[in-house]
Amino acid sequence: xxxxxxxxxxxEAGALSRVAGLFSAxxxxxxxxxxxxxxxxxxxxxxxxxxxxxxxxxxxxxxxxKLVDVVKLVDLTGxxxxxxxxxxxxxxxxxxxxxxxxxxxxxxxxxxxxxxDTSYTLxxxxxxxxxxxxxxxxxxxxxLEVVRSGRLGIARGEKAFC
Amino acid sequence: MELTGAEIIIECLKAEGIDHVFGYPGxxxxxxxxALYKQDEVKHILVRHEQGAxxxxxxxxxxxGKAGVVLVTSxxxxxxxxxxxxxxxxxSIPMVVITxxxxxxxxxxxxxxxxxxxxxxxxxxxxxxxxxxVRQIATTFKKAFHVATTGRPGPxxxxxxxxxxxxxxxxxxxxxxxxxxxxxxxxxxxxxxKRALDLILSAQRPMxxxxxxxxxxxxxxxxxxxxxxxxxxxxxxxxxxxxxxASNPLSLGMLGMHGTYEANMAMHHCDVLLxxxxxxxxxxxxxxxxxxxxxxxxxxxxxxxxxxxNVKVDIPIVGDVKHVLSQLNHQLAKTQKQLxxxxxxxWWVQIEEWRSQDCLKYDRDSAIIKxxxxxxxxxxxxxxxxxxxxxxxxxxMFTAQYYGFDEPRRWINSGGLGTMGFGLPAAMGVQLAHxxxxxxxxxxxxxxxMCIQELATCKxxxxxxxxxxxxxxxxxxxxxxxxxxxxxxxxxSTMDGIPDFVALAESYxxxxxxxxxxxxxxxxxxxxxxxxxxxxxxxxxxxQEENVYPMVPAGGGLNEMILV
Ligand SMILES: Cc1ncc(C[n+]2csc(CCOP(=O)(O)OP(=O)(O)O)c2C)c(N)n1
Numbered sequence: 001x002x003x004x005x006x007x008x009x010x011x012e013a014g015a016l017s018r019v020a021g022l023f024s025a026x027x028x029x030x031x032x033x034x035x036x037x038x039x040x041x042x043x044x045x046x047x048x049x050x051x052x053x054x055x056x057x058x059x060x061x062x063x064x065x066k067l068v069d070v071v072k073l074v075d076l077t078g079x080x081x082x083x084x085x086x087x088x089x090x091x092x093x094x095x096x097x098x099x100x101x102x103x104x105x106x107x108x109x110x111x112x113x114x115x116x117d118t119s120y121t122l123x124x125x126x127x128x129x130x131x132x133x134x135x136x137x138x139x140x141x142x143x144l145e146v147v148r149s150g151r152l153g154i155a156r157g158e159k160a161f162c
Numbered sequence: 163m164e165l166t167g168a169e170i171i172i173e174c175l176k177a178e179g180i181d182h183v184f185g186y187p188g189x190x191x192x193x194x195x196x197a198l199y200k201q202d203e204v205k206h207i208l209v210r211h212e213q214g215a216x217x218x219x220x221x222x223x224x225x226x227g228k229a230g231v232v233l234v235t236s237x238x239x240x241x242x243x244x245x246x247x248x249x250x251x252x253x254s255i256p257m258v259v260i261t262x263x264x265x266x267x268x269x270x271x272x273x274x275x276x277x278x279x280x281x282x283x284x285x286x287x288x289x290x291x292x293x294x295x296v297r298q299i300a301t302t303f304k305k306a307f308h309v310a311t312t313g314r315p316g317p318x319x320x321x322x323x324x325x326x327x328x329x330x331x332x333x334x335x336x337x338x339x340x341x342x343x344x345x346x347x348x349x350x351x352x353x354x355x356k357r358a359l360d361l362i363l364s365a366q367r368p369m370x371x372x373x374x375x376x377x378x379x380x381x382x383x384x385x386x387x388x389x390x391x392x393x394x395x396x397x398x399x400x401x402x403x404x405x406x407x408a409s410n411p412l413s414l415g416m417l418g419m420h421g422t423y424e425a426n427m428a429m430h431h432c433d434v435l436l437x438x439x440x441x442x443x444x445x446x447x448x449x450x451x452x453x454x455x456x457x458x459x460x461x462x463x464x465x466x467x468x469x470x471x472n473v474k475v476d477i478p479i480v481g482d483v484k485h486v487l488s489q490l491n492h493q494l495a496k497t498q499k500q501l502x503x504x505x506x507x508x509w510w511v512q513i514e515e516w517r518s519q520d521c522l523k524y525d526r527d528s529a530i531i532k533x534x535x536x537x538x539x540x541x542x543x544x545x546x547x548x549x550x551x552x553x554x555x556x557x558x559m560f561t562a563q564y565y566g567f568d569e570p571r572r573w574i575n576s577g578g579l580g581t582m583g584f585g586l587p588a589a590m591g592v593q594l595a596h597x598x599x600x601x602x603x604x605x606x607x608x609x610x611x612m613c614i615q616e617l618a619t620c621k622x623x624x625x626x627x628x629x630x631x632x633x634x635x636x637x638x639x640x641x642x643x644x645x646x647x648x649x650x651x652x653x654x655s656t657m658d659g660i661p662d663f664v665a666l667a668e669s670y671x672x673x674x675x676x677x678x679x680x681x682x683x684x685x686x687x688x689x690x691x692x693x694x695x696x697x698x699x700x701x702x703x704x705x706q707e708e709n710v711y712p713m714v715p716a717g718g719g720l721n722e723m724i725l726v
Pocket of ligand 1: 554637
């Protein structure tokens with residue numbers, strides 16, 4: 001099953017490679033991973049998506065917690081949470097395709113953020129299913145480039161993690 | 163007054179009460195060596211290979227409980243140390259390893275003797291640091307010793323660029339430390355303790371299985387009290403031997419692949435298993451699917467990730483073994499609940515029947531020296547009181563089976579990583595920590611050659627080790643597996659070109675003895691142990707194709723042992 005794990009870690013050189021190294025050394029899978037400093041510059045917040053049986057995910061969480069750089073960790077999957085992903089996508093767009101792409105972008109509440117005579121660059125946010133759905137809808141159009149941020153997650157409700 | 167980074171390092175070591183550093187110099191650490199030269203509180207032991215430094219520091223740590231300290235140069239100094247760091251990591255041994263690094267401006271340039279030491283060691287350390295500013299040295303050392311010695315202990319590497327050891331700043335060693343991301347739990351959850359004790363007391367066929375965690379936490383006294391009060395059978399892992407006395411009738415000896423028949427059978431048939439500071443290693447459990455099929459399991463461990471990793475347990479208790487055992491003792495003293503005496507009596511009848519198989523019997527009248535015989539003779543002559551290190555192989559298993567350790571921290575071997583070459587340098591560390599004690603290294607003709615150069619270190623520092631070389635002319639343990647599983651095709655496990663160990667020992671300035679007849683074993687040991695101011699290397703020419711029995715073959719359950 002898919003698990004989305006939120007991790008607060010020391011914003012130190014090497015902290016990311018400790019997490020990544022743990023996954024490769026123990027053969028765990030990482031579906032996506034995003035990391036950036038928080039409002040407290042000494043901390044980074046990481047969102048990691050992994051798949052595994054309950055036992056494996058329990059081990060993953062324990063092993064992550066054991067890393068000296070990890071301050072706190074929560075498996076969001078156990079609770080209700082909001083998840084978002086950002087995608088930037090560059091497509092070939094000429095003639096009537098331009099209209100069609102524009103229509104699709106509107107339907108998905110996205111934006112066109114860069115334009116040339118022959119291309120559009122689009123921006124969309126949403127949960128991963130929505131992003132996947134847009135990609136699906138664009139299959140007939142020539143996609144030049146796709147960048148996805150990987151998922152971010154945050155628990156619903158007023159309770160804060162840090 | 164301002165001090166250089168190098169001087170600060172020495173001050174940090176003094177502040178931590180470090181009396182010995184094991185190391186080897188080189189370009190990147192010359193400032194530190196210069197600072198060492200100018201003082202005499204911290205004694206530096208010069209090894210002959212950096213692997214030896216790490217094992218020596220490791221032996222020092224295992225025999226004292228204090229952190230061992232290593233100092234090596236950048237590049238090859240650091241890479242040579244990796245085997246010893248990994249060895250300490252696998253057995254959770256507290257160690258602080260200082261590696262020199264190229265000057266900060268050169269990092270990343272493929273400079274002379276540059277390697278990414280932090281990257282290379284990351285998977286085999288509890289934590290590591292790269293110091294980037296002279297002002298970070300003191301707090302980094304404080305953190306390093308704290309992390310290495312608390313919680314589940316382990317090695318910590320501090321990588322220090324050369325220019326930072328020359329830079330200056332004011333020194334003050336932090337009195338205490340708070341790390342928001344590192345706070346090990348010592349006390350067990352009181353509810354879990356009560357629940358665990360209820361289950362333990364309700365057992366019809368109880369079994370206690372303990373590991374290295376008891377020794378690491380110094381929980382031996384608490385364990386003896388607890389087991390003694392209950393009268394339950396106890397078995398110990400390779401790493402746990404000595405925490406509970408082997409000579410106590412409640413002890414069933416070691417368990418696992420080369421454990422005793424009675425220990426493994428009792429494990430298999432118990433209805434309540436109490437695991438303490440042990441991690442259900444594959445060498446202990448045999449086939450996990452067949453492990454303790456009828457048992458409810460309580461597991462005490464300081465590392466939450468050890469719990470339910472290999473075997474699902476019913477009552478986990480996270481905490482320091484010593485603390486948790488004293489909580490259990492406390493609870494036991496005040497509980498109303500009684501254990502089932504008659505069930506326990508029946509259980510012991512069954513266990514004694516298993517024990518009467520005498521699974522460690524061997525031919526005591528052999529015309530060729532049996533390794534088991536040497537170990538029993540050694541036990542007699544040292545009265546079971548020696549510090550004993552070993553290398554890896556059959557001789558290691560024979561020592562675990564036949565030496566009978568009664569005290570913790572006396573049995574020093576590489577269990578987790580199984581590092582050949584560990585025995586001799588580890589014994590040096592033990593002897594330096596305990597100058598007046600008898601220190602013995604049990605080895606084989608293959609293992610000893612992996613760190614034989616340390617014989618020179620022993621000479622330089624006058625370490626009167628007794629080296630027992632069980633010379634069977636084979637990588638015995640490899641040969642045994644080839645005999646059992648590859649129809650005796652002894653691919654590359656024959657040791658040819660064996661040196662004349664007696665002459666070799668003598669060339670290093672030590673005493674060398676060779677023993678070929680069983681009747682000479684006792685006199686040779688007497689002679690060797692009468693020499694207290696010199697290292698004695700005794701080369702015992704033993705039976706060549708001895709096998710370690712009993713044995714749980716790969717894929718077998720603990721009840722499926724091959725007996726002699
Ligand atoms: C560094 C290292 N290389 C290889 C091995 C694999 N290995 C395990 S036991 C063994 C043979 C040990 O032979 P010896 O030291 O003569 O001891 P014996 O088994 O004969 O008692 C080998 C090669 C190991 N444990 N460590």
